Amino acid sequence: MPYGQVNVAPTLGRRALLAGTGGALMLAALPTSARASHTTTASAPTATAGAARTSLVSQGTMLVHADMHNHTVASDGDGSPEAAFASMREAGLDVAALTDHATLFAIEGLSSSEWRTTGDLANAANDPGQFTAIRGFEWSHPLQGHINVWNTSDFADLLRAGSPGSLYNWLTGRPGGLASFNHPGRELGRFNNFSFSASARDQLVGLEMFNRTDDYLFEGLSSGLTSPLVACLNAGWRPGLTGVTDEHGTTWGFHEGKGRSGLWVTENTRAAVFEAMAARRSFATRVSGLRVDATANGVRMGGVLNVTSGDVRFLLDLDRGPVWDGKPLRIQVLRPGTSVPTVVDVIDTVNGRVTDFTVPLNVADGDWVVLRISDPSLTNGTPGPAGHPCNDFGVAYTSPWWLRS
Known part of the structure; x- marks a missing residue:
């Protein structure tokens, strides 16, 4: 059965290409520290039991631990997509997504066949009630930034959507689709400085505050830019806040100290996960096993x-x-x-x-x-x-x- 969309309220290897002309274009937009992080060796896997999954300040939901941003050889990762979901489940994640890059003409990112394969693998790994496996993609512009998209039946590369605005238009044509601003502020254009689209506001459900081991609160400030959190929220966007590993290696899920998210769901299924994301019942962290829930005036x-x-x-x-x-x-x-x-x-x-x-x-x-x-x-x-x-x-x-x- 093909990967289905859930309704809620992308002879020379790509690694070589990324290291060549196309990769140089993408990496040239990154600060030195971000370029270096692409080659940083992951820390040894560790695990912690963590806290119970029941909130002490609200009722009706349970906590699941999620990582919604991971890569494979389908774009610029090292590992096979066939191994990724099993690794993330073994590591103790409850919800996991593969989001390989969608760039231009599938030269450095997803092809249509790889998109279908990722959907088949997600369906095979999906275990409702126990483990939710999700297919997504990372729209990747070398200057404006990267945006993850989930819960769509197709994907948009730079040929289909060559600017943040055109991606928002593409997304609003897919009402169940959800998206996130990735490593915000790393690329200098910063989504046209978070230029606001009222029609896409409800579908832009995430802003990565932890990506890999980095806290993005003050990203770009040393270059005279505004805090990504301030720029995004002041512009009118209403995202939930998230953490991700942005894994490019082969030990998906096994990273203490890298970003991850907590989601408050009614059950561990795709529909419930997407509903929680749309409701912004999420928190960002970079430690395993953490429970965070909060209310303001109830x-x-x-x-x-x-x-x-x-x-x-x-x-x-x-x-x-x-x-x-x-x-x-x-x-x-x-x-x-x-x-x-x-x-x-x-x-x-x-x-x-x-x-x-x-x-x-x-x-x-x-x-x-x-x-x-x-x-x-x-x-x-x-x-x-x-x-x-x-x-x-x-x-x-x-x-x-x-x-x-």
Whole structure:
């Protein structure tokens, strides 16, 4: 049976080509640190049991651990797609996607036959209730950036959609399709600086805050750019926040310290996973086994608050299980700023605790709020301005809430 779309509310090997003219074009748009990360050897696989999957602040859903951004030899990865889903399931992931690059004329990315093969492999690996296997693709522009797309019956390369705007038009013609801004800020064009498309807003459900081992909160700031989080949310987009490994090697899923996502689903099936993504019931992290759930005035992260101004009560459920018993952590309340987020409150907490706190919010200061969880004993590898409260080590981000305007 061909890979189906779920309805919800892409003689010379490609690795050689990527190292040659086409690859040089893509890599030339990357800062030195990002180019180097393409050849970084993955750390040895580790595992941790982590926390229970039931939220202490909401009901009706369970936590699944997901990685929605992975590559194989179908584009610029090293490993066979036939091995990828089994590796991710063995590593303990509950939800996993293959998203090989779609570039131009299938020269450096997916071909139509590889797209069909990936769908067949996802169907074979999919085990409703236990493991959700998903086919997607990564629309890849060397200057404007990369966007993952899932839950479509076809894919768009740069011939079909040569700009972010044309990709949004393509996507809105596929109502069940969902998409994410990948490693935001790495490519200099930054999706035409996150130029907003109202028609595509509901389908752009993700913004990668952790990609590989990097925290993207301050990406590009040293070059005079705005924080990708601030630029994206201030432009009017309403994504959930995510973490991904962006795996290009052969040990899919076995990476402690690389990005991953938590999703709050009603069941572990494709339909329920896509519903949770569309509802922005997600959090970004780069540690395994972490549980994060949060409400603001009873509204779960990813939702809209019926508030224009006033005190907002937050409940944050944060737990990684016994491995982090008693570990001091910090909650930073992020609000809109000009170039970096404004931190309006910082709350000390401990792993395994539900933290209850109240923050005054006013839509006149901006219509979004995000909680960042950090480890104050470690430093941010990509720091912001001197003295910024988020210059410590990011552990997780909740999806935003939006204030009624």
